[in-house]
Amino acid sequence: MQRPEPSSTGTRPAGPGPKVLALLDDIERLAGHPQRLNDWQKDRWASLHAHHATHSAWYRDRLQQSCIAPDSPVSWDQAQRIKLVTRADLQREVDRAFVTPPQSHGAVYVTQTSGSTGEPVRVARTERCQQFWMAYGLREHQWWNRDFSRSLFVIRANLDTRFIAQKTWGSPASLLATTGAGYAASMSLSTAELALLIEELRPGYLLVYPNVLVALLQQYQAWNKTPRGLLQVRTMGETLGPGLRNQVRDDWGVETADTYSSQEAGVIAIECPSGSYHVMAENLIVEVLKPDGTPCAPGETGEVVITDLHNYATPLIRYAIGDVAEVGGPCACGRHLPTLTKIHGRVRNLITYPDGSKRWPRVGFDRFRDVAPITQYQVVQHAVDDVEVRLVCSPLSVQQETALNQIICTALESPFPLRFTYWPGGIPRRSNGKYEEVISLLKAVPLS
Ligand SMILES: [Zn+2]
Structure with a gap:
């Protein structure tokens, strides 16, 4: 799971365990x-607004720009005009947005994310935010009833060394139980090296980005083997499509358990065993908005907008995080937390159609193998009428390209002019280790 790194000025607090365990009890209650949760959100919103309206000139400016008087109480209904x-x-403005939080929120950390544009986004967070992050990590373990006696193997992008072996999974799981061993390997290792480590260590749980999981599945297919002793795959950081699952x-x-999180807001939604992503509503108000700014109904897809109810260091209030998701209905598991059905990924992963609409594209990858053994692909939209399809495979014949063109255009439901390029050495990931199957390089136009 991603973690904010401490800033050079912040000090990591000692012994957060009791507070995190108490928080876990609170959030589960x-x-x-639903009514108590609703009251809690309203109460936390009122305090958050009062704090930032008093201390953040930047937030006051934003209220005024939204025609809201900064010195009055603002209900959550009114806040939807912000x-x-x-x-x-x-x-552009984050340094102006930073606010000194009350002492009760603990030390301040600055976390940085590369963001969808490759430009860093910096957000100050507090020890209190960190406690929510840890409590949600524990909640996720509990929901999936994990066997802590087994080992955990994490493949990470931001590891300074190639491989680390520890006696335990580390925090936060160690707050709940004595755990088995914890291993971490760098994503810079080759797929074969990573798979050999899995073979040697036989972890019970594997935590990995989906793009690395794809490569590992291919490696095991080539070996005609299955990882032994694996209980579950856990994913994070990228869209997990139904095909991969x-x-x-x-x-x-084995089953796959996915978590939707971000450096700026921590854990946003946790997948439950019934298949819904439950929004972490004790800490965040998550809106999913249509292009006209109105909320999406269940089954509709829109832009994810987050309000962090416990970040008193940066007013993350109605923050359009840059992701697109589909709203869900009540979940079969009986939990009352709001749901998302699908997390589609970044706004910049939407294809722009000739009529100006933007859609999360299906490209028909599950049918690519009917044409040729294509091991990796990436669709890059340079202009509305210029779509590059990058392929990792031997160059295709004219007939194969024609067949592939037809599959992709049928899936996209539009006759985009496609051009194929070949990347025998593999298509590089972004510098943060993430891989995007679809990238739009058109000038970013927000959904709302
Ligand atoms: Zn559920």
Whole structure:
């Protein structure tokens, strides 16, 4: 799971365990009582607004720009008039946005994310924010009823060394139980090296970015093997499509548990065993908005907008994080937390159609193999009428390109002019280790 790094000025607090465990109890109780959770959100919103309206000139400016008087109480209904904060706003103005939090919120950390544009977004967070992050990490373990006696193997982008072996999983799991061993390997290792480590260590749990998981599945297919002793794959950081989830089930015989998180806001939604992503509503108000700014109904897809109820160091209030998600309905598991059905990924991963609409594209990858053994692909939209399809495979014949063109255009439901390029050495990931299957290089136009 991603963690904010401490700033050079902050000091990591000692012994947060009791507070985190108490918080875990609190949030689980709230999640069982929709009315109490609603009251809690309203109460936390009122305090958050009062704090930032008093201490942040930047937030006061934004209220005024939204025609809201900064010195009056603002209900959450009224707050929905507050102008959305974009990543670009934070990049430009974040130093003005930082606020000194009350001492009770503990030490301040500054976390940095590369963001969808490659430009860093800096957000100050507090020890209190960190406690929520840890409590949600524990909640996720509890929901999935993990066997802590087994080992955990994490493949990470931001590891300074190639491999680390520890006696335990580390925090926060160690707050709940004595755990088995914890291993971490760098994503810079080759897929074969990573797979050999899995073979040697036989972890119970594997935590990995989906793009690395794809490569590992291919490696195991080439070996005609299955990882032994694996209980579950955990994913983070990128979109986990249904195709990949099914492949893990078919090839390895285990389920996949996904978490939606960000450096700026911590854990946003946790997948439950019934298949919904539950929003962490005790800490965040998550809106999913249509292009006209109105909320999406269940089944509709829109832009994710987050208000962090416990960040008293940066007013993350109606922050358009840059992701697109589909709103869900009540979940079969019976938990009352709001749901998302699908996390589609970044706004910049949307294809722009000739009529100006933007859509999360399907490109028909599950049918690519009917044409040729294509191991990796990336669709890059340079202009509305210029779509590059990058492929890792031997160059295709004219007939194969024609067949592939037809599959992709049928899936996209539009006759985009496609051009194919070949990347025999593999398509590089972004510098933060993430991989995007679809990238739009068109001038960013926000959804709302
Ligand atoms: Zn559920």
